[in-house]
Amino acid sequence: MLVRAKARARVVSCLAAAALVVALAACSSTDDAGGDNQVLRFAPQLFPVSLDVQQYPAEEAVQTTVQQALETLTVMKDGQPAPKLATKWESPDASTWVFHLREGVTFSDGKPFTAKDVKGSVERLIGLKGSLNPLLASITAVDATDDHTVTFHTSAPLGTLPSTLSLVFIGQGDKVGTDAYWQKPIGTGPFAIDSFNPDEKVVLSRNEGYWGDKAKVARLEILDMPEIAARITALDNNEVDVLTAIPPDQVAEVQGTDGASYGTGPSFNYYFIWFNQNNKPFDNLKVRQALLYALDIKSVVAGLFGDLGTVAQSPITQSVFGSTQLTPYAYDPDKAKQLLTEAGYPGGISVSMQWPLEGGPNIRAMAQAFISQWAKAGIKVEPLEKERATWLKDFGALKWDLNLQTNTTGTGDADFTLNRLYTCAAKRMGYCNKDLDAILAQARASLDQNERKTLYAQADKILWDDAVGIFPVDLKNNYVIRSNVKGFEMPVNGRPDFSTVSLG
Template sequence: MLRKRIVAALVAVTLGVAGCSPASEPSSGEQVLRYAPAMFPVSLDTHKYAGEEAVQTAIQQIMEPLVRVDDGKIVPVLATAWENPDPNTWVFKLRSGVKFSDGTPFTAKDVVASYERHKKLDGPLVPLYSTVTSFAATDDQTVTVKTSKPLGTLLSSLTLLFIGPAAKINTDGFFNKPIGTGPFTVSSFKPDEKLELAANPTYWDGAPKLSKLEFVNIPEVAGRITGLENGEVDVLTQIPPDQVGSVKGSDAITYSTTPSWTYYFDWFNSNRKPFNDKRVRQAMWHALNLEGTVKDLFGDLASVAQAPLAQGVIGAPKLSPYTYDPAKAKQLLTEAGYPNGFTTSMQWPLEGGPNIRALAQAMISDWAKIGVTVKPLEKERAQWLEDFGKLNWDMNLQTNVTGTGDADYTLARLYVCTAKRNGYCNPALDKALLDARSSVDQAARPKLYQQAGKTIWDDAVGIFPADLASNAAVRSRVQGFVMPPSGRPLFAKVSVSGS
């Protein structure tokens, strides 16, 4: 009996240690953090997959851009200063004394080589540089960019251009184990499995406190949550609304939400009746109890929108939400010649956003109360994309993210007449948006976006139900973790303690 009790006690101790110490537990003094992202990078080639959030999240631990967005402002990273000697010229002064993790000095040639590789691969962000005529190293510490016409959005575009060493960036296999100036180096990378990073002890902004940073691929949400609960994972992000309860309320886990650059919108096809009439579009918006719907469906993961793009984006105006007023909605329909309502349809992509089907159903229910019958059209993504591009729809519901954190990325890309995205065309809006794009005065641009945003809002080009929040759950041993609005966390200043 005594022997059995001793064995049982030893098993209990062993299991207890295993519960807080996964198989690859670090040796004494090491700080290891394990991150299980919702999407795992298929590659580390940031120039080829420039628009992929998972790739950007991983690569920014290793390689760095000239500038980044922080708290709605452009801040220095590898560039310390910039100026416009004339409206068609940008001159960037680079940070001195910076070295790549292999000891190679960082110079302007590396910036140029990275830009040229990105341009050659013709990825999804290359159009952002369409007016750039030259991108040159004036000297080792200076990069000069020339444009055919003023390009005020260059700074925000450069937040997504990550810099590698000119002598190696074009060699075969470089992005299997890329070299950068960032806080971490690549120990090993297996696509769709694991990314293991080690601290860069010579990082110019101070060596990270973490010894190792591991990206672990756990495809199922339930599996990621279980990993967090038992200590195999330290950080989770993008937790679906219906799973938030699983990570809340634990003393060992801290759950938080932060604003993001992602939002919902429901466009009207202004080429089709009755949505060619502004009064009808406004009536559809006034008919929605968005405050109640957003609270019920998303809790603290969304807020009622205040602009045709998310708050926190550079240039995002803050406008007054449409009031929930079914009587006013009916009055506007009557004025527009639809006293008895009408029948229409709304399409959305299958699994096109958190609770998208429930959001669509709530909106359709509200519209029925003012006599508008809306046929729901949930479509497979391929079919939805085809119909969306051909304007083969009455209303279109989806999410969108302002990738660069700059209003131009959303507003001037989607709402100018030449975009032909939703049948709406307004020359005055075009002028405001293109003036904002052309202005190199970063203080003047938000004023133009305020004007443009108000026009889109007042004309009800679409309905903007909600800004979506980012969320994260971290174990209590993690300190310094911050979830930025881009949804791409940086781990340079994060630390861990204990097991």
């Protein structure tokens, strides 16, 4: 949906934001009319903490930046893997995948792209044992069979490998293991990274030797503007061309920006609240259910998100392959109290909930609304809003009772979320269900998409009934662009490809 903006005057109350914009304005201009001189300026909600996309494979800001310069073997289209650096692939037996690479591809420094680059990149990613490791753990070896053929060997059938590889960015195989390489990684994509200044900007230039369609603009600048007020002011002053992830309470503001257009679209993003089942009282199903029945999620979602959110009906959004439609828990505070009593807590419980500062649209307001509703059912929840670095550290160390955050299904395939987060081996929150593990293993092994979809529906139902978490809202993507921006598309994964964008 695209809504044409209307002219409207605005009084800007944030002097700090204005000062920041003025400073940035001195550094960037799009006055040049020709494509050879055009500069496209993007101010995301979050700025990349690093360009090492293998160290931060689930960080959207890192992925969005790096994907302009580095590419993957496959890309997801309509929920299915499609060719990118690989042109075709096959599974000759249950423990082997063979990928055939695109020929004539070079890195932006002129070095030829070969199977050794794939081997080095995948092996380094697996060795890091990061957040994607559960998706790649069954890979036992990666062989560069010849310059344009890569063979993956697995310990078990891995039908999801082609979709998982849409998240594995390929760098130069002999350099990906060094920290220096990731300061300014060299890739095969439509842009080349010129510079990365933390807390300021990333500058990329068109890769003139790109194997595909050349980028429309000569330069892309990704700017760090942490405050939404600064980003909107920059948009007003024609100092930024593209904004994404506009908070619901700021939508009317950007819709009133003269010379700009606002749009929305489906998303893989959603909110969840996890229970740490390693600790009491959340090792008790009835307690977890009580927290669900104590919430009027429908009213909170309507009040805080409007048309940018819908009440979730599954542990993954409806845009994801393998999602199903389940019945949300009803709002019933009396039942919540009854369940607490049955669980041995007639006087209620006292716990805490953490979430990251600026962790998503209206995250604080949603936390406060839920805490207020829980209190009415005898559930006292201490709010713990934390700086992102502290939150991440505590999250990984399981130093929390309740954890609120946004999440996304990076590949658009249910396996990415369900197998990565909810198996016994994942050890994310003390949850383990052997029946779920068996279903997910069967789905991962299958090459039959209809069978996989049926199995994921079963898995969704188990997670829902086990009350592993509270899934309040599926989010929509949104964006605003200056009226001279042409060719911009917001994909479901929320990571735009800026090579198709031009300035009219």
